Amino acid sequence: MRYTIDSERSSIVIVASSSVHPIRAEAPRMSGWFTAGSVGAAGQDARDVVEGEVVVDASALRTDNPLVERELKRRIDVGKYPSITATTTGCVASDGQRVSVTGEITFLGRAVPVAGILDISTGGPDNEAHLVGQQTLDVRSWGLQPPKFLLFKVSPEVEVAVDLVGIPG
Structure with a gap:
């Protein structure tokens, strides 16, 4: 179902x-x-279970610190690169309602392959679906150098957590 x-x-x-x-x-x-459907046996091709695309408005990214937020938007050049896009390219059933997903994230004009695990749940009173997962990514893969100034240094590895709620249609 879409x-x-x-x-x-x-x-x-x-x-x-x-x-x-x-x-x-x-x-x-x-x-x-x-799309989200029932997960079959572990190792089964599950491309029909999960596929999709998410587009994030980069100019709307928010942090808890206005100075950090301003520097983030400057570094990712939201005028030139207004969006971050994640697209699936493959999916294999793992266990239970879990799937191993491959895809790519396009950020700063570069499409970089990524892989991770998503938990799927569907149903409920509104027939909605949830995709939940998290993955550690290295921002240098997209050519982004994390800031460092005197004793302040940001790690290039970031933890990305997604919780997508889908409504039928």
Whole structure:
């Protein structure tokens, strides 16, 4: 079944560590779609179970620190690269309602292959679907160098957590 992402109830959270404190960014504006179905036996090709695309409005990324937010938007050049897009390219059943998904994330004009595990749940009173997962990514894969200034240094590895809520249609 095909679902449209409900951006009001979905979340994408990015957490980076720094020499001072964790940096948390959220993507409040996103759009896209995904399919979600029943997961078969482990190892089974499951491309019909999960496929989709998520587009994040890069200019809407928010952090808990206005200075960090301004620097983030400057570094990712939201005028030139207004969106971040994640697209699936493959899916294999893992166990239970879990799938191993491959895809690519296009960020700063570069499409980089990624892989991860998603948990799927469907049903409920509104026939909605949830895709939940998290993955560690290295921002240098997209050519982004994390900031460092005197004793302040940001790690290039970030933890990305997604919780997508889809409504039928």
